[in-house]
Amino acid sequence: MSQTPESKEEKPAPAPTRDLSKVPVGQEQNEAEAGIRAKAIEAQLKKALNVPADDETEPSPTKTHAFWGTQPVPAKPSEQVKSFEEAHPLEDVEEKMKHIRKTPLPLPQEFEWFNLDETNDEQLTELYTLLRENYVSDSDAWFRFAYSKPMLKWAINAPGTVKEYKCGVRVAGTSTMVAFISAVPTVVAVGGGEIKAVIIDFLCVHKSLREKRLAPVLIKEITRRVNLRGTFQAVYTAGTVIPTPYTAAHYYHRSISVEKLLDVHFTGIPKMMNVPRLKKLYRVEDAVETPGWRKFRGGDAPVVREKLNEYLRSNFKVAQLFKTDEDVIHSFKPRPNIVYSFVAESPTKDIDAFGSFYCVTNECPKSDKHPSIEIGYIYYYFTNGRVPLVELIGNLIVEAKKVGMDVVNALDVMKNKEMFTELKFGKGDGTLNYYLFNFNIPALQPEENGIVLI
Numbered sequence: 001m002s003q004t005p006e007s008k009e010e011k012p013a014p015a016p017t018r019d020l021s022k023v024p025v026g027q028e029q030n031e032a033e034a035g036i037r038a039k040a041i042e043a044q045l046k047k048a049l050n051v052p053a054d055d056e057t058e059p060s061p062t063k064t065h066a067f068w069g070t071q072p073v074p075a076k077p078s079e080q081v082k083s084f085e086e087a088h089p090l091e092d093v094e095e096k097m098k099h100i101r102k103t104p105l106p107l108p109q110e111f112e113w114f115n116l117d118e119t120n121d122e123q124l125t126e127l128y129t130l131l132r133e134n135y136v137s138d139s140d141a142w143f144r145f146a147y148s149k150p151m152l153k154w155a156i157n158a159p160g161t162v163k164e165y166k167c168g169v170r171v172a173g174t175s176t177m178v179a180f181i182s183a184v185p186t187v188v189a190v191g192g193g194e195i196k197a198v199i200i201d202f203l204c205v206h207k208s209l210r211e212k213r214l215a216p217v218l219i220k221e222i223t224r225r226v227n228l229r230g231t232f233q234a235v236y237t238a239g240t241v242i243p244t245p246y247t248a249a250h251y252y253h254r255s256i257s258v259e260k261l262l263d264v265h266f267t268g269i270p271k272m273m274n275v276p277r278l279k280k281l282y283r284v285e286d287a288v289e290t291p292g293w294r295k296f297r298g299g300d301a302p303v304v305r306e307k308l309n310e311y312l313r314s315n316f317k318v319a320q321l322f323k324t325d326e327d328v329i330h331s332f333k334p335r336p337n338i339v340y341s342f343v344a345e346s347p348t349k350d351i352d353a354f355g356s357f358y359c360v361t362n363e364c365p366k367s368d369k370h371p372s373i374e375i376g377y378i379y380y381y382f383t384n385g386r387v388p389l390v391e392l393i394g395n396l397i398v399e400a401k402k403v404g405m406d407v408v409n410a411l412d413v414m415k416n417k418e419m420f421t422e423l424k425f426g427k428g429d430g431t432l433n434y435y436l437f438n439f440n441i442p443a444l445q446p447e448e449n450g451i452v453l454i
Contacts, residue, residue: 065243067216072438074244080443084191084317087441093232100228105221107169111178113221116166118153126177127152127168127202132363135204136239142265146361146372151338155201155454159326160185164225165198167218178206181218183226187321188235188451189313190441194321198226199453200236200437223437234437235320237453245433246318249411249446252425254397255282257373257406264367266407267426282424284401290387292345293395296332296354300343301325303351304332311382312450316414318441319450320380332356332380339379340399344387353387355396356380358454359405376400378410379452390419397423413449 072090074080081087104113116123132146147155156166161184169179183198200222205214226234241248253267258279261267269278296304305328312319322328332341341356356379363372376396383392393410400408410416410425411432419425434449 067213067219068243071219071243073435074440077244077443079440080244080246081440082442084442087191087439089232090438090440091232096227096232101224102228105217105224107217110172111169112172114168114170115163116156116168116177116180117163118157118166121149122175123168123177124149124153126170126175127180130177130180130206131202131204134207135202142366143362143364143373146363148337148361150335151358151360152202154330154335154338156182156184158184158186159324159330162229164229165222167222167225169214169218178209179214179218180204181222183222183234185231186235187323188233188436189316189319189321190436190439191317195233195439196231197233197235197436197439198231199320200234201453203236233439235451235453236435236437237432238435239430239432241433242435245435245443246441247413247434247444247446247449249413249432249434249449251428251430251432252410252412252416252420253428254408254410254423254425255406256284256397256401256408258282260370260373260406263369264364264373266373285398286402288395288398290344290391290395292347292352293342294345295334296341296343296356298329298333300351300354301328304328304343304354307351307384308354308380308382312380316450317444317448318436320452337403340376340403341379342395342399344383344392344395346386352385353383353392354381355383355392357396357400357405357408359403373406374404376403376405376408377452378408378416381414389415390422393419394423411452412446413452415447417447 069075074090107113116127118124128147128149131152132144135147136145165183167181167183168177170177181203182201184201186197186199188195188197200219203215203218205218223234226232255261255267255278259275262269262275262278269275273281302325305322305325308328309321312321322331332339334340337359339356339358341354343351344353346352357376358379360375360377361372362375364370378393378396381389381392381396383389393416397408408425409428410420412420434451
């Protein structure tokens with residue numbers, strides 16, 4: 001729920017006809033088997049829920065907003081408060097506690113709730129498959145997220161997360177997962193204060209169930225589970241506009257593998273440009289030159305936690321905070337093909353700067369040249385000035401190239417706008433809307449927002 005592959009800097013040319021002679025041996029058969037499996041699940045779901053075979057309707061905006069009209073969120077921008085002095089929860093906690101349902105919400109008898117166990121490879125594979133086939137893709141279906149199983153295991157298992165926060169729906173008596181939503185605990189700085197909250201992510205419903213309005217049931221169920229543990233606020237993002245975002249951020253992209261990105265239509269050739277000139281323009285150095293630059297280590301956690309939280313609090317109106325060293329180590333300890341983090345030490349071994357990025361594979365279903373591209377997303381950082389922000393993010397681009405990223409993405413949140421031009425980021429198509437559940441705050445500019453979700 002936290003990203004969108006709407007990322008092309010220019011609209012792509014029409015998709016080329018796929019040459020099956022170029023498909024690796026065995027791939028065509030595997031794709032056929034996957035298609036048969038998907039159709040079988042779809043038929044099973046439609047039969048169970050009595051959905052007509054040709055019913056492809058999606059929930060209307062009116063119905064969606066009818067649901068959100070019952071939730072503790074501002075119904076429209078005019079209902080957002082004008083200052084942080086006015087910021088407040090929209091529900092009374094004591095009153096809410098009296099009416100929290102103690103048992104899960106009912107589902108049609110063909111389906112059942114279950115708590116995903118990320119240590120069970122079969123269940124993790126089911127989640128991977130559900131997200132790969134039904135989660136976010138761009139409007140032209142050129143790209144779709146393919147979160148790896150290790151990435152998912154990392155993302156849904158932050159410190160303090162309990163099994164009830166990994167909330168799935170499956171076909172009763174089977175392992176077939178048809179919907180999922182997750183929550184991980186966090187603390188959010190809001191104005192001059194803090195609120196205990198959860199991050200809601202990976203809301204996904206099988207395509208064949210979307211007209212049955214299962215998403216609101218998932219949201220209400222995860223809300224119930226979180227409320228039972230004494231948390232009443234949440235932060236979440238979406239590419240769509242629902243009531244009511246406190247800010248909207250845009251994606252920017254910094255090309256690394258120019259020819260590959262052109263081949264898959266992630267980007268195009270601007271006027272007065274050609275491929276050799278583009279490759280020269282986007283050339284990335286092979287090594288970082290900043291003195292004292294090295295990978296983040298677990299022993300850095302206390303200093304990084306203190307300085308990162310101070311940077312976030314002092315520079316942004318709303319920001320995620322990392323309250324324990326365990327939070328910092330989980331979030332930033334380098335993990336191959338998942339997350340990479342670095343620090344810059346001064347001559348006296350003081351940590352002057354910190355930066356990180358995480359990795360997501362984007363599959364390219366319409367490309368007959370490359371099955372996927374690797375994207376590094378700028379994550380959290382701080383700098384005290386000895387290492388300028390442009391240098392810090394430039395170093396992350398170098399590190400992203402070294403581990404095989406084809407492009408680096410960044411939202412225009414935090415101070416990212418200050419480095420876009422010099423580091424040759426181009427604005428993409430994607431917009432990400434930020435929301436707070438049960439907490440009314442003023443509308444913000446994206447650069448006032450210090451939250452980056454996975």
